[in-house]
Amino acid sequence: METNNILIIDDERVICNGCQMALMDANYSVDICMNGRSGLDAILKGAYDVVLLDMKLPDLGGMEILKSVAKEKPGEHIIVMTGHFSVQNAVEAMKSGAFDYLTKPFSDDELSIAVRKALESKRLKEENLSLRQQLSERFNFRNIIGENSKILKIFEGIEKVAPTDSTVLLCGESGTGKELFARAIHARSKRAAARFLAVDCSTFSPSLLESELFGHIKGAFTGAVKDKAGIFEMANHGSLFLDEVSNLDMTTQAKLLRALETHEYKPVGGNRLKKTDVRIIGATNRDLKTMVDDGKFREDFFYRLNVFPVFIPPLRERKDDIPRLLYHFLRMYCLQVEKSIDGFSDDTLEFLINHDWPGNVRQLKNVVERLVIMADGKILSYGNLTDHLEADRNQTRSIIPETLDQLKSVKQDMLEKQFGQIERTFLQKALSGAQGNITQASKRVGMQRSNFSALMKKHHLSANTTERN
Numbered sequence: 001m002e003t004n005n006i007l008i009i010d011d012e013r014v015i016c017n018g019c020q021m022a023l024m025d026a027n028y029s030v031d032i033c034m035n036g037r038s039g040l041d042a043i044l045k046g047a048y049d050v051v052l053l054d055m056k057l058p059d060l061g062g063m064e065i066l067k068s069v070a071k072e073k074p075g076e077h078i079i080v081m082t083g084h085f086s087v088q089n090a091v092e093a094m095k096s097g098a099f100d101y102l103t104k105p106f107s108d109d110e111l112s113i114a115v116r117k118a119l120e121s122k123r124l125k126e127e128n129l130s131l132r133q134q135l136s137e138r139f140n141f142r143n144i145i146g147e148n149s150k151i152l153k154i155f156e157g158i159e160k161v162a163p164t165d166s167t168v169l170l171c172g173e174s175g176t177g178k179e180l181f182a183r184a185i186h187a188r189s190k191r192a193a194a195r196f197l198a199v200d201c202s203t204f205s206p207s208l209l210e211s212e213l214f215g216h217i218k219g220a221f222t223g224a225v226k227d228k229a230g231i232f233e234m235a236n237h238g239s240l241f242l243d244e245v246s247n248l249d250m251t252t253q254a255k256l257l258r259a260l261e262t263h264e265y266k267p268v269g270g271n272r273l274k275k276t277d278v279r280i281i282g283a284t285n286r287d288l289k290t291m292v293d294d295g296k297f298r299e300d301f302f303y304r305l306n307v308f309p310v311f312i313p314p315l316r317e318r319k320d321d322i323p324r325l326l327y328h329f330l331r332m333y334c335l336q337v338e339k340s341i342d343g344f345s346d347d348t349l350e351f352l353i354n355h356d357w358p359g360n361v362r363q364l365k366n367v368v369e370r371l372v373i374m375a376d377g378k379i380l381s382y383g384n385l386t387d388h389l390e391a392d393r394n395q396t397r398s399i400i401p402e403t404l405d406q407l408k409s410v411k412q413d414m415l416e417k418q419f420g421q422i423e424r425t426f427l428q429k430a431l432s433g434a435q436g437n438i439t440q441a442s443k444r445v446g447m448q449r450s451n452f453s454a455l456m457k458k459h460h461l462s463a464n465t466t467e468r469n
Contacts, residue, residue, distance in 0.1 A: 009039030036060025172312030175360030220269025
């Protein structure tokens with residue numbers, strides 16, 4: 001068991017000896033300083049868990065020591081000892097950084113209780129700091145893979161906004177990692193030791209979402225058999241991540257707006273307001289300003305959310321980050337499934353970098369996971385990709401575009417992928433019929449050899465490719 005170190009600063013030998021004996025009996029390690037200057041030097045240079053400081057010293061007063069420590073080494077747990085107690089002196093000492101005070105003469109029990117309280121406070125602060133560091137490391141920018149200039153600019157913005165209580169709106173397509181950025185904001189905020197709660201606004205009906213957010217009282221509706229705390233209450237002093245805010249109905253938007261502006265809310269069925277201190281981080285994959293113009297989103301709520309907008313680019317706009325992401329997920333899933341895979345073949349890497357990734361980082365992550373699970377060798381080759389990307393294509397087809405730009409993107413994506421597969425099979429068949437002779441194959445299909453070779457390069461085909469490949 002680690003021994004706690006206590007420092008006593010007092011010019012009366014009898015006080016020092018009495019405190020030392022009582023504390024050593026409780027298995028504390030105790031040092032003594034008989035004047036203020038040596039005591040201050042010991043605090044600044046040493047590593048003491050608790051300091052007992054006399055307020056009346058011949059060379060340097062206790063108040064001066066407190067102020068110096070607060071400036072040079074804040075956070076020290078100092079218990080002041082005084083024979084001339086007054087409320088005013090105690091208040092002044094506490095304002096100057098003292099943790100507690102003892103009025104002389106005091107008993108061994110009073111001393112022991114005061115020291116234990118200070119040690120417990122120190123332990124809780126250290127645990128709190130450790131938790132904040134763990135959160136910061138877990139959601140460190142190193143865990144958000146990206147060195148693209150757009151991503152680095154986002155990191156810079158997050159560093160500035162995170163310590164504030166300003167509302168942040170994360171904008172970006174599905175799969176770009178908005179929740180990961182939200183957690184990074186929370187981990188860097190003054191609220192990091194409190195809770196981070198996430199709500200997907202698209203998964204609840206309006207009435208159920210209101211109950212989830214604000215809670216309800218017993219009997220508020222059928223099935224409400226007891227009072228239930230809402231997310232606003234559970235996230236008090238922490239951060240609340242509202243994902244897909246574009247799915248909120250107008251009534252819920254109005255109630256959220258009131259909660260954000262007044263820091264008050266009313267549980268469903270209740271008639272009393274509750275206070276809340278929650279930092280809101282919103283997220284959307286839609287253009288909220290266009291929704292405002294179309295009358296589908298409240299303008300006042302939009303501006304309340306849009307205090308600090310952060311635009312997360314789709315993966316196709318930061319292709320230089322794709323190799324880093326691929327190898328990050330490769331290492332992660334190799335550890336999970338206990339496989340040793342060295343990497344990707346050159347043609348596979350080239351294909352993955354040039355792929356459009358309509359599902360963004362989420363899709364890329366899923367593809368790498370499946371590749372690792374199915375892999376038999378040390379290198380992931382192009383042939384491993386077909387089935388996995390076909391599964392993603394089938395999922396993408398079920399996504400209904402909501403804007404003209406999205407419609408054009410889906411159309412282009414489907415044309416490229418579906419026609420691309422036909423084009424690849426066309427080349428394979430021509431090469432197979434010409435026994436791998438590119439010149440003969442190009443003549444058979446009526447193409448110039450240079451154009452035929454360019455198509456082969458596009459589809460990562462070689463001269464010995466057959467139709468069965």
